[in-house]
Amino acid sequence: MNVHLVDGTYELFRHFYAVPRRQSAAGAEVGAVRGVVSSVLGLLRDGATHVAVATDHVVESFRNEMWAGYKHGEGIDPDLLAQFQPVEAALRAMGVLVWGMVEFEADDAMAAAAAKLTADPDVERIYLCTPDKDLAQCVIGDRVVQFDRRANEVRDAAAIEARFGVPPAAIPDYLALVGDSADGFPGVRGWGAKSTAVVLGHYGFLEQIPHDAAEWSVKVRGAARLAEALAASWDDAVLFRELATLRTDAVAIDGAEALRWQGPTERFAAVAERLGAPELARTAARLAMERGL
Numbered sequence: 001m002n003v004h005l006v007d008g009t010y011e012l013f014r015h016f017y018a019v020p021r022r023q024s025a026a027g028a029e030v031g032a033v034r035g036v037v038s039s040v041l042g043l044l045r046d047g048a049t050h051v052a053v054a055t056d057h058v059v060e061s062f063r064n065e066m067w068a069g070y071k072h073g074e075g076i077d078p079d080l081l082a083q084f085q086p087v088e089a090a091l092r093a094m095g096v097l098v099w100g101m102v103e104f105e106a107d108d109a110m111a112a113a114a115a116k117l118t119a120d121p122d123v124e125r126i127y128l129c130t131p132d133k134d135l136a137q138c139v140i141g142d143r144v145v146q147f148d149r150r151a152n153e154v155r156d157a158a159a160i161e162a163r164f165g166v167p168p169a170a171i172p173d174y175l176a177l178v179g180d181s182a183d184g185f186p187g188v189r190g191w192g193a194k195s196t197a198v199v200l201g202h203y204g205f206l207e208q209i210p211h212d213a214a215e216w217s218v219k220v221r222g223a224a225r226l227a228e229a230l231a232a233s234w235d236d237a238v239l240f241r242e243l244a245t246l247r248t249d250a251v252a253i254d255g256a257e258a259l260r261w262q263g264p265t266e267r268f269a270a271v272a273e274r275l276g277a278p279e280l281a282r283t284a285a286r287l288a289m290e291r292g293l
Contacts, residue, residue, distance in 0.1 A: 003123055003256055004048045004147075005110045007130035008055035008098070011036045012087055014150070016080045024274055029079040033087045034275050040096060041284060043129070043149075050259040053091050054109035054251075055084065057100035061108075063183075063243050070243065071184045090275065093268040094284055097259050104250035107134050111246035113253060114138045120256050127154075134183070136160045137171035137246060165197025166204075173206050176241035177230075185240045188233045195220050206230075206237060263288030 015035025022031035040053060059073035059081070073081060088100045099109040110128055117123050118140065128135045131148040138144055142156040160168050177196045179187025202218045203209045210216055213227035220226065230237060253259070264284040272281035 001050055001122055001256060002048070002125045002127065003050045003113075003117055003259060004043055004052075004127045004129055005113055006040060006043070006051065006053040007106055007110060007128075007132060007135070008036065008053040008087065008091070009084075009106045010130050010132060011039055011053075012055070012083060013080070015039070016077070016083070021079070022276060024276060026274075028086075029082060030086065030275050032080060032083045033090055034277050034280075036087050037090050037094060037272075037275070037280055038277070039149075040091060041094065041280060041287075044261055045283070045287060049261060050256050051261055052097040052099065052113060052259045054099045054101065054106035054113075055088055056106050057085065057088065057102050059084075061101070061105045062103055063105070067185055067239065067243055069184045069186075071182065090271050093265050093271040094280075095262055095264045095268070099251050101250065104247055107132065108247040108250035110135060111138050112248045112250040114144050115248040116253055117256055118144060123256050133164075133171065133175070134180070134244065134246060136164065137168050137244075139168040164193075165201045170200055170204060172241045172244040173200055173204075175244040176206065176237045179240070180244065183243065185243055187240060188229050188237050190222065190226055190229045195222070195226060199226070206241060261293075263291070263293035 012032050016032035019031050019035045021029060022034055024030045040051065043051060059071070059076065063070045064072060088098045091098050101109050114126050114128060117126055126144045127147040128138060128145065129147045129149055131150065135146055139146055139155065139157050139160050146155040157168055164171065164174055166174050174196055177188050177191040178193055179185055198218055198220045199209060209230065211227065211231055213223040216223055264281065268284060269281040272278050
């Protein structure tokens with residue numbers, strides 16, 4: 001079997017800015033919810049059988065206590081923020097397993113599930129359905145892969161290394177140096193994608209980079225300046241790596257069968273009606289019938 005783990009927060013943002021605004025009969029903005037539900041239903045129509053969606057129930061986590069500038073909910077369009085919890089309810093009504101994260105983040109839930117499910121011999125491949133570079137650290141060979149559905153691109157470990165210049169296991173170290181503006185930490189001054197790929201691609205991890213650039217066995221422009229900057233910001237770099245490292249204890253699951261789609265619940269027709277999209281319920285019911293659910 002194949003397992004699809006979906007980044008629901010990414011999907012919600014993507015649809016909010018990509019699809020027309022829609023209001024429910026009660027006047028609430030639901031366009032992004034409709035988009036995400038339709039997208040996940042499309043994944044099921046395309047043949048997915050075992051699916052879970054991870055969301056950020058609140059746009060904060062334990063990382064906000066570690067770094068003051070870490071991403072938070074301030075500044076998010078209120079119409080988007082108001083759809084975070086409704087999308088969870090709609091997906092659950094459609095019969096999809098949803099992890100709404102509070103202490104941890106959606107990325108952590110996906111990482112934890114992937115780590116757990118790799119031990120299941122019945123799982124052939126795990127698709128991490130998100131283009132988010134954070135999840136690249138979870139890729140293992142061609143068994144755990146990233147699936148950018150928008151670009152229709154599957155990235156295995158070789159593709160991750162070709163893209164970043166480092167293997168998946170070194171992605172947290174990579175992000176510690178280059179920073180991650182989406183998550184709100186700056187990285188180390190002067191360390192860009194190219195220099196980081198060259199140095200980390202050779203040494204592997206932060207601790208293995210010699211403190212003295214004269215000892216570096218790779219050639220990179222401004223090596224002395226880079227080494228000095230890393231030494232001056234070492235504690236921050238280690239902290240940034242911790243921020244970028246996904247947790248594998250964020251969710252507990254018994255096994256892949258917990259993710260098997262069993263068809264929509266009896267509530268889904270009413271939910272789809274409130275979303276102004278009754279066709280979603282008809283499609284889900286027809287798909288369930290075709291699968292004998």
